[in-house]
Amino acid sequence: MQDVLIIGTGMAATALANTLADKARVTLIEKSRGFGGRMATRRREGFEFDHGAQFFTARSQAFQQFLTRPVEGACIAEWQPRLTTLEAGRAPYKREWFEPHFVAAPSMNSLCKESLKALEGNITIHLGCEVGPLEKIDSGDAPFRWRVFPKQTDDQREILGEFDWVLSTAPSAQTSTLFANTNFSHLTRLHDAKHLPCFSLMLGLNAPPKLNFDLATVKESSIALIVANASKPRRGATHSLLVHSDNRWALENFDADRAEIEQQLIDASCSLLELDAASIVHSDLHGWRYAKTEVPADEDFLLDEESQLAACGDWCLGGRIEDAFLSGQRLGLSLVKLLNS
Template identity: 40%
Template sequence: MKTSIAIIGAGIAGITLARALAPSADVTIFEKSRGLGGRMANRRREDFAFDHGAQYFTARSPAFRSVAEDAVQAGHAGTWPRAVLTLTETGLAPDSRPAERRYIGLPGMSGFANGMAEGLHIRKEAAVAALEPAKDGWSVTDSEGQDLGRFDVVISTAPAPQTIRLMPEAFSGHAAMKTVKLSGCFTLMIGLDASLDLGFEAARIEDDVLSWIAIEASKPGRPERMALTIHSRNDWAEANLERDRSEVQTEMLAALKRLLGYDFSNATWLDLHRWRYANVEKAVGEPFLFDDALGLGACGDWCLGNRVEAAVGSATALSELLTKRLQGA
């Protein structure tokens, strides 16, 4: 009988880990949301489309570059933008960072994750809330106390603060997880009836409130309706995480008016999303955490850094350890 493994979270780390382990184990992914991809998320509202999480990803290692290019060939990913500018109160300027190939999911950002997840056993809208010792493994239950099954090994790919709450005190990775520092972000989504030529597809913003703006219609595979996605600064979001949402939205709109000269407060569509764990400020500094005696582990971008590729690298490293463990079982 194959070893049974539960993976908590269907973000890129969870999907990468499941893909690697599926040939040699009985793997189930539990995802609390309806969609896959974690922060590689998209939202559709009234014929507007927004990538309201990660805006693109890069692939600097040969292994992940191969995965990304395979996704492009399969139609699950494309490239965007042609250039990233810098927006300040004095206008637009070229980005000073080195140019590199940037990828996005198709037809929305989650399309990349959906393509990677084909063939995997995923239980959506299943929020794992507790792990209890069971005979030779762990019993997994959801937030309503429903039994989700018994597993030999459980791996959490949720953000470190959520994984800390889930793992038993005996888990050897607690001290390392407590060193992780994450920051939040607010995403403002604006849908307009009329098109605007703002002079860019995407821009980093130098401002006290805002950090990024994207023209969604400039991305391949997206609807043509004019939609803007704007991210706040992470430090500003941290200082305002518990603030009234309408006040946050008003201040972000005011910053946008100051930068672009447009008042979007009466736009056809306005929405605000709060990401409590959006950015890795301080990572664990090792690829993954695994307690062999308990059969419990954790991985994710927060182990290595702040990029999609960090999540892939973390999950890949843990999968290599677990595969050796499975082969020796």
């Protein structure tokens, strides 16, 4: 069996690992302390926030089949929130979804976490470790391998391992940096894929907010989305509001002082919701630099057989959670053919 490194533990990495687990010796390395990538959940001071992706759909047969497996099916629930649109100077107006929308439960990272944990014994997972330089080991007498080092280590002799294949599920810009000193043939495609940032404002309240919605889309504002976290199935009954900024506004302000950004979003939220600022007993801000795909790669994945490197993720196909799954699964199936050849 060959040794395969998967960078990340989000949905693309989860699909990859499930496809390759019994075909190779698979190792996953994740820079965060938890699973899920942008399917993220944060708990602070008794409050709970899904501060990344809010929901997902399942339109393809492949993703539907994955979600109906016993482990994965136990980690999802359909969400039917009260939907509205908010716009300054106009009365709120209701809207509807015309297809099922799902959340992972009891938190957004549960789906990736439990799916990967079900593979324990067949895969190795390292959390809280960021991959740094890749060094090609080529003796000339045997197929080359990649020696992988951690990022920013004082001990240059420390290595994370040696692998036949390195597969990145990180955003295209981060993958481009990781593969910069390799002969990866798709570096231009990585550069061409573009992302937009987003701020996630997490508000904990001392009483239930008086809302006539569970999810609000906001127009003509620094805010794009407001979600009552407790409205999702199998969540705790905490008074938690999640506010996503507008992507273009985040792009213009991403390098600004974070305390100022947080206060601006708090002020905008209070104004939109007629919320008393004194009711906010907890606030936190997270910046997602690669939150939304602006320009996708328009490929299922990027695979370079000669360099034994590949990249996949939602940014390959469009940006949805299902896109991440399909990209990862399709790369995995293609790699299985190469490993068996």
